[in-house]
Amino acid sequence: MLNKFESVAMGSILEREAPDLLGCIPTLEVTGRTHTGVGFFTDLSSESSRKVASDQNLTFGKTAYADIDGLRHGVGFVLYVGDGLPSLLEVFSHAGEEIPRNIQKFRFRNTIE
Numbered sequence: 001m002l003n004k005f006e007s008v009a010m011g012s013i014l015e016r017e018a019p020d021l022l023g024c025i026p027t028l029e030v031t032g033r034t035h036t037g038v039g040f041f042t043d044l045s046s047e048s049s050r051k052v053a054s055d056q057n058l059t060f061g062k063t064a065y066a067d068i069d070g071l072r073h074g075v076g077f078v079l080y081v082g083d084g085l086p087s088l089l090e091v092f093s094h095a096g097e098e099i100p101r102n103i104q105k106f107r108f109r110n111t112i113e
Helices: 004-017 019-027
Strands: 028-035 039-046 058-060 065-068 075-082 085-093 106-109
Touching: 004 019, 004 058, 004 075, 004 085, 004 106, 019 028, 019 085
Parallel strands: none
Antiparallel strands: 028 039, 039 085, 058 075, 065 075, 065 106, 075 085
């Protein structure tokens, strides 16, 4: 199950860059999480048949940023879409700061301030 941070991140990214994929968020299942210290990867799968028109591999998230309590420079994102559905969410620190495993307080924005 997506945690609150992952769910809000994906909603923010897709609302701006691929609104046709917003409806698939509730169908996504987390198949794995890898925390690297300065980022993390959330592996995703879905039983949904709702796919984007193209089966090509796509990436989104270039305009999404988040401030997280305790991090000075915030984080960025890459959302990978394969076979028409989100398959991986990558979150990374902009300045090599350690990202907490359990993110509680955050604020999303669409530009670097």
